[in-house]
Amino acid sequence: MSDVALPRGYAAAAPAGERIHRGEALAAWLLTAPAVLAFVLMLLIPTAAVVAIAFTDYELGAPALRFVGLANFAELMEDRGFVTSFRNTAFFVAVTTPVSIIGGLMLALLIESGTRGRTFFRAVFFLPVVSLMVAMATAFQYMFHPTIGPVNAALRGLGIVGPNWLGSSDSVMWTLAIIGVWEQIGFNMVLFLAGLTAIPRDLYAAAEVDGVRSAWSRFWTVTWPLLGPTSLFVLTITMIRSLRVFDIVATLTQGGPNKASEVLLYTMYTEGFTFFRMGYSAAITVVFLGAVVVLMLLQTRVLDRRVHYG
Amino acid sequence: MTPSSPHDKSLIADLPRLVLLSVLGLIFLMPYIWMISVSLKPLDEVWRASMSLIPQTFAFEKNYGRVLSEVPIGRYLLNGVIVCFGILVFQLAFALPAGYALAKLNFRGRETLFAFVMLGLLIPAHVPAIPLYIAFAQTGILNTYAALIAPSTISVFAIFMFRQFFRAMPDELIHAARMDGLGEWSIVWRIIVPNAWPAATAFAIFSVVAHWNDLFWPLIAVSGKGELATPALGVIYFRTEEAGDDFGALMAAATITTIPLVAAFLLAQRRFIEGITMTGLKG
Numbered sequence: 001m002s003d004v005a006l007p008r009g010y011a012a013a014a015p016a017g018e019r020i021h022r023g024e025a026l027a028a029w030l031l032t033a034p035a036v037l038a039f040v041l042m043l044l045i046p047t048a049a050v051v052a053i054a055f056t057d058y059e060l061g062a063p064a065l066r067f068v069g070l071a072n073f074a075e076l077m078e079d080r081g082f083v084t085s086f087r088n089t090a091f092f093v094a095v096t097t098p099v100s101i102i103g104g105l106m107l108a109l110l111i112e113s114g115t116r117g118r119t120f121f122r123a124v125f126f127l128p129v130v131s132l133m134v135a136m137a138t139a140f141q142y143m144f145h146p147t148i149g150p151v152n153a154a155l156r157g158l159g160i161v162g163p164n165w166l167g168s169s170d171s172v173m174w175t176l177a178i179i180g181v182w183e184q185i186g187f188n189m190v191l192f193l194a195g196l197t198a199i200p201r202d203l204y205a206a207a208e209v210d211g212v213r214s215a216w217s218r219f220w221t222v223t224w225p226l227l228g229p230t231s232l233f234v235l236t237i238t239m240i241r242s243l244r245v246f247d248i249v250a251t252l253t254q255g256g257p258n259k260a261s262e263v264l265l266y267t268m269y270t271e272g273f274t275f276f277r278m279g280y281s282a283a284i285t286v287v288f289l290g291a292v293v294v295l296m297l298l299q300t301r302v303l304d305r306r307v308h309y310g
Numbered sequence: 311m312t313p314s315s316p317h318d319k320s321l322i323a324d325l326p327r328l329v330l331l332s333v334l335g336l337i338f339l340m341p342y343i344w345m346i347s348v349s350l351k352p353l354d355e356v357w358r359a360s361m362s363l364i365p366q367t368f369a370f371e372k373n374y375g376r377v378l379s380e381v382p383i384g385r386y387l388l389n390g391v392i393v394c395f396g397i398l399v400f401q402l403a404f405a406l407p408a409g410y411a412l413a414k415l416n417f418r419g420r421e422t423l424f425a426f427v428m429l430g431l432l433i434p435a436h437v438p439a440i441p442l443y444i445a446f447a448q449t450g451i452l453n454t455y456a457a458l459i460a461p462s463t464i465s466v467f468a469i470f471m472f473r474q475f476f477r478a479m480p481d482e483l484i485h486a487a488r489m490d491g492l493g494e495w496s497i498v499w500r501i502i503v504p505n506a507w508p509a510a511t512a513f514a515i516f517s518v519v520a521h522w523n524d525l526f527w528p529l530i531a532v533s534g535k536g537e538l539a540t541p542a543l544g545v546i547y548f549r550t551e552e553a554g555d556d557f558g559a560l561m562a563a564a565t566i567t568t569i570p571l572v573a574a575f576l577l578a579q580r581r582f583i584e585g586i587t588m589t590g591l592k593g
Contacts, residue, residue, distance in 0.1 A: 028417035031407035031411040032408045034408075039430065042463065044426070046445075060447070114328070116328060121331050125334075127575070130574075132542060133523055139344060142560075143344055154361065186338075240434075250546075265526070272439075285437055288437070289434070
């Protein structure tokens with residue numbers, strides 16, 4: 001069977017073909033060996049290890065470790081800090097995902113509906129994707145500063161007393177979500193732009209003949225159904241990106257004030273690398289990995305069937 | 311051609327769209343505009359909370375001078391370049407041959423290897439951090455370039471992407487090379503690598519953007535006010551240890567560390583967008 005892939009001249013001479021085939025297998029293993037080695041050392045073993053550590057009470061520097069079963073996970077459920085962290089992450093995903101997807105789609109439609117300034121505006125909205133988020137976060141820290149920040153200065157001009165955006169536990173997650181949307185919207189816009197370009201022009205003409213006249217109904221009868229696969233892809237990766245929120249929390253709030261902006265990866269970071277409670281931190285990592293895998297499977301298993309057009 | 315085709319709009323008809331896009335664009339650019347504006351303002355003007363973007367007195371030298379004199383910002387940028395380049399070289403050296411073998415060679419275990427690649431795609435880079443940190447701490451390589459580079463040397467996504475790319479390449483090219491007596495290594499270096507430039511460029515852009523901007527792993531692998539800080543770490547050090555509430559100097563540091571990638575993006579916009587969206591799967 002495997003001879004099929006060999007050129008006809010070789011396949012005719014069976015012993016030569018056999019030799020070539022074995023040579024090919026050897027070459028294949030040599031070519032993949034460095035990648036396999038790095039994969040096993042840097043990804044496979046550490047991932048297996050993190051799952052194993054999650055079932056122990058390992059602390060860095062402690063003389064011994066003990067197998068504790070599900071104790072870390074039981075502690076997570078009781079830990080108010082972790083529950084807050086989980087809830088905050090869910091909130092962040094729930095706000096940034098729809099806003100940055102709908103916003104990205106609207107920007108893409110707006111840019112696509114004319115010819116002027118396409119490249120320029122695409123660049124403007126894409127800029128956050130290539131910007132150093134730590135640096136941009138400090139710019140947001142200034143903008144949202146309660147007394148000297150331009151956002152509250154503008155609100156004062158309108159006679160409104162602005163909130164202490166990042167400094168109050170009521171508004172801090174909303175403020176982070178605004179920054180999250182700013183960070184992600186351009187990426188989604190570019191994906192939708194690619195999806196829009198792939199829609200055949202004559203479908204719009206056909207819809208016109210069938211009496212679809214307004215831009216509104218044109219969107220719902222042609223554009224939106226044909227964007228199905230793009231939207232699904234955008235949905236999954238946006239949720240996973242939001243789930244990984246870390247930089248802006250580490251830069252701006254360190255989980256504060258009063259744990260009001262703890263998120264999964266930041267809690268995992270402080271437990272593991274500030275308090276060195278490796279077992280507990282590993283358990284948080286497992287929860288995080290579980291959430292990512294569930295979202296990935298959701299895409300391939302459930303949603304994929306509904307939006308695929310062969 | 312439909313009457314609603316976007317191509318025959320007059321400027322007047324297009325005006326609402328342009329105005330709306332401009333307003334939204336301006337809102338989007340606000341962080342950049344304020345960052346640059348504040349980086350040019352003296353401290354007392356910053357604290358006066360005025361809405362004016364143009365400084366009354368320019369404090370360019372004071373703010374940028376403070377960054378340059380108090381932290382080795384040039385060193386941080388150089389570290390960013392070394393780490394990004396080191397990571398990219400290893401990623402390509404590992405993933406290009408592996409992607410080729412998975413796409414074009416017949417060998418036992420190929421399906422198993424590919425299954426592991428697909429499995430690897432599910433695992434975010436944050437997951438192996440704890441065991442890697444423990445292993446690096448015990449072997450004493452924390453606070454080295456190796457610690458910053460090693461965990462990212464393998465990109466499962468790159469293997470996947472190059473496999474897809476090479477599968478689309480005609481078999482005849484490789485067969486012809488074999489007929490000419492080229493070994494598999496020479497085929498990889500003389501036929502595959504030169505033909506893989508489009509995919510390699512796209513991946514390179516994605517990789518550099520991801521690692522230049524990464525904070526999570528550098529924060530773990532490098533401690534103290536080390537000489538090894540990447541640009542992202544450098545901004546954090548500068549803020550917590552030097553600048554504090556000196557927004558002028560802080561914005562100067564932010565501007566300096568943001569400029570390299572943004573400038574590269576503006577120069578090669580289309581390649582950047584292609585590279586990042588083509589590889590966006592991994593995010």
